[in-house]
Amino acid sequence: MKKQILLIDDDRVFLKYLTKQLETAGHTVTTVEDGVSALNVLTGFTPDIIFLDLILPKIDGDKLCRIIRKMEHLRNCHLVVISAVVAEMSSDVSEIGADAFIAKGPFASVMKHVMAAVDESGRLAATPADNKPKQVLGLEHVSPRQMTRELLSRNRHLKAILESMEEGILEIIENMVVYANSAAVGLIGKPLENILAVSPEELFDVDERQRVIDLIDSADSQMVEIGEARPIELNNRQVTVKYMPVEARKARSIILITDITERKRLELQLQHSQKMEAIGTIASGVAHNFRNTLTGILVNSQVIQENYKNDMDLQEIAGRIDTSVKRGAELVERLMQFARKETKKERIVIDLVAVIAETYQIIRKSFDRKIDIQLDIRHSLPVVGDYLGLSQALMNLFTNAGDAMPAGGVLKIDALRNGQAAIVRISDSGEGMDPETRKRCFDPFFTTKEVGKGTGLGLSTTYGIIKSHNGDVAVVSSSPRGSTFEISLPLADSDSDARKKAIIMGAGQAILVIENASDPNTTTSDLLECLGYRSARVMSVIEAMNKYENLRPDVVLIDASELSEDSIIQLRSITDNNPNAKIVALTDSSAMTPEHSDNGLNGIVKGYLQKPIDLSEASLLISEVLAC
Numbered sequence: 328m329k330k331q332i333l334l335i336d337d338d339r340v341f342l343k344y345l346t347k348q349l350e351t352a353g354h355t356v357t358t359v360e361d362g363v364s365a366l367n368v369l370t371g372f373t374p375d376i377i378f379l380d381l382i383l384p385k386i387d388g389d390k391l392c393r394i395i396r397k398m399e400h401l402r403n404c405h406l407v408v409i410s411a412v413v414a415e416m417s418s419d420v421s422e423i424g425a426d427a428f429i430a431k432g433p434f435a436s437v438m439k440h441v442m443a444a445v446d447e448s449g450r451l452a453a454t455p456a457d458n459k460p461k462q463v464l465g466l467e468h469v470s471p472r473q474m475t476r477e478l479l480s481r482n483r484h485l486k487a488i489l490e491s492m493e494e495g496i497l498e499i500i501e502n503m504v505v506y507a508n509s510a511a512v513g514l515i516g517k518p519l520e521n522i523l524a525v526s527p528e529e530l531f532d533v534d535e536r537q538r539v540i541d542l543i544d545s546a547d548s549q550m551v552e553i554g555e556a557r558p559i560e561l562n563n564r565q566v567t568v569k570y571m572p573v574e575a576r577k578a579r580s581i582i583l584i585t586d587i588t589e590r591k592r593l594e595l596q597l598q599h600s601q602k603m604e605a606i607g608t609i610a611s612g613v614a615h616n617f618r619n620t621l622t623g624i625l626v627n628s629q630v631i632q633e634n635y636k637n638d639m640d641l642q643e644i645a646g647r648i649d650t651s652v653k654r655g656a657e658l659v660e661r662l663m664q665f666a667r668k669e670t671k672k673e674r675i676v677i678d679l680v681a682v683i684a685e686t687y688q689i690i691r692k693s694f695d696r697k698i699d700i701q702l703d704i705r706h707s708l709p710v711v712g713d714y715l716g717l718s719q720a721l722m723n724l725f726t727n728a729g730d731a732m733p734a735g736g737v738l739k740i741d742a743l744r745n746g747q748a749a750i751v752r753i754s755d756s757g758e759g760m761d762p763e764t765r766k767r768c769f770d771p772f773f774t775t776k777e778v779g780k781g782t783g784l785g786l787s788t789t790y791g792i793i794k795s796h797n798g799d800v801a802v803v804s805s806s807p808r809g810s811t812f813e814i815s816l817p818l819a820d821s822d823s824d825a826r827k828k829a830i831i832m833g834a835g836q837a838i839l840v841i842e843n844a845s846d847p848n849t850t851t852s853d854l855l856e857c858l859g860y861r862s863a864r865v866m867s868v869i870e871a872m873n874k875y876e877n878l879r880p881d882v883v884l885i886d887a888s889e890l891s892e893d894s895i896i897q898l899r900s901i902t903d904n905n906p907n908a909k910i911v912a913l914t915d916s917s918a919m920t921p922e923h924s925d926n927g928l929n930g931i932v933k934g935y936l937q938k939p940i941d942l943s944e945a946s947l948l949i950s951e952v953l954a955c
């Protein structure tokens with residue numbers, strides 16, 4: 328049967344010989360001498376069989392095979408490699424997508440295999456590509472030649488170098504990619520078949536293509552580069568692209584792609600911390616001078632108040648001056664916190680969870696009811712720091728989250744460990760931030776709120792406080808569906824047992840707290856709510872007795888440090904009337920516990936908790952008492 332045959336080889340004598348033989352046998356033969364011409368011919372031509380050499384000008388035979396295999400209209404075309412080098416590289420031959428391999432030896436021997444291949448092509452075309460036999464024919468007449476072997480090993484050596492480079496390398500011939508190393512394939516994120524034989528700009532994101540075209544156009548004989556100042560986006564990475572013509576009129580050129588994502592990230596981080604450092608220096612200078620000015624105003628106002636005690640109008644004016652000075656002093660204090668110039672505060676080991684518990688309690692009361700606050704705390708998080716500073720840092724983030732959700736939403740607070748760090752993540756479902764706000768939100772006095780609504784010092788104060796604790800705070804995400812801020816602080820490496828303590832959350836059980844309200848520092852109810860319990864508070868045991876029946880609490884927690892004999896008797900009456908009542912005593916010292924003395928509480932209470940309350944211990948004891 329008459330066949331359409333394409334011969335691709337740069338050996339003209341061999342081409343002539345083969346063409347004559349095939350035409351004599353009645354076939355139609357087209358010949359080309361290099362890879363690019365072959366591709367040009369093949370765009371509008373579907374031969375039945377292609378014979379090609381492996382070593383070809385412009386595009387190597389193996390690349391050409393891969394490209395041909397990808398072309399839909401050549402799917403059934405029989406692809407046969409005729410090359411001397413197949414004798415030495417039989418291990419690689421089956422990977423390139425050819426259907427048969429003929430070792431180039433004496434013409435007569437090759438011709439025999441060529442004719443056989445032509446005869447077989449129709450029959451084999453019906454077989455799926457993977458099942459076609461792929462042995463090397465004609466090897467018996469070819470002896471491996473030392474030179475080819477050496478060339479091949481040198482080629483492999485160069486290939487190994489290119490493949491191990493971190494930079495992506497593309498070889499371009501007549502605006503078509505003919506080679507891509509592994510790094511380029513990885514950066515582009517497409518299979519090699521989809522990279523070869525396309526124009527280079529098509530490998531980049533749509534918005535970046537024009538920049539690549541302009542880069543190629545701008546080159547004459549020198550290397551040109553883009554992306555250093557404004558990186559090119561490629562498959563979610565940031566890269567620079569260098570273009571190097573290696574032959575006249577850009578017939579052959581090289582493109583180098585360098586991934587600079589990580590470097591750009593570090594540069595931005597450095598720029599940001601340098602900027603914050605510089606603003607900090609200015610802020611502390613301003614704050615210092617401003618504080619002196621305020622002191623002067625305050626002293627004079629007090630002189631007026633002292634000297635004109637009977638002049639009510641002047642007294643009132645001086646009072647207003649004092650109030651303004653106080654407001655100014657607060658501002659100075661926040662600026663100083665940002666500048667981290669006042670770090671003399673005592674640093675002790677505190678549980679970050681306790682700080683969250685306290686601030687949570689405040690926002691729970693002050694936030695709009697439409698904001699659903701969700702806490703996820705699993706472990707105690709001991710850090711070395713200043714309690715008030717850290718609670719203020721958190722408070723600022725909570726307040727911003729609240730401000731971002733005027734119509735309500737969800738505020739999620741996650742506290743967890745990550746290696747040696749305590750992480751607190753604060754997410755809101757609010758309006759989010761645009762890129763400019765996100766970039767500038769930690770700058771002092773940066774605010775998007777209406778005049779008079781925000782000073783723009785909230786986040787900068789938080790930043791200063793967290794940095795002074797050797798920690799970090801950052802916006803980790805922000806979209807129109809909300810923002811997430813993350814604080815990370817180094818965990819205190821004091822005692823390793825304390826670091827492992829787990830927190831067992833309650834499930835809304837009711838706890839009645841008997842506690843003297845005159846103590847302003849009591850936050851027992853706050854801690855319990857943070858642990859997931861509902862709490863009600865009464866001032867005295869008598870009040871608790873009266874309310875017990877109505878409230879039916881799951882646990883009663885009593886501050887036993889100031890219990891009188893009378894109140895112990897009243898407490899006993901609760902257990903007498905309610906044998907299942909679960910009472911836990913809060914004590915000042917371990918001397919109060921039953922092992923040490925009969926404190927009158929034995930038989931009444933189910934457990935003792937020592938002050939100051941350790942959240943993890945409290946959570947464990949309450950869950951045990953609830954279970955018994």
Ligand SMILES: Nc1ncnc2c1ncn2[C@@H]1O[C@H](COP(=O)(O)OP(=O)(O)OP(=O)(O)O)[C@@H](O)[C@H]1O
Nearest residue numbers: 727728731759768774775776781782783784785786
């Ligand atoms: N959770 C958030 N959601 C959306 N935008 C936020 C959020 N947190 C901060 N921002 C933005 O960052 C800006 C700066 O916040 P920052 O807390 O420093 O100042 P402020 O809240 O405007 O004023 P202040 O805290 O002094 O009352 C805000 O004005 C707001 O634009």
Ligand SMILES: [Mg+2]
Nearest residue numbers: 723727785786
């Ligand atoms: Mg704020």
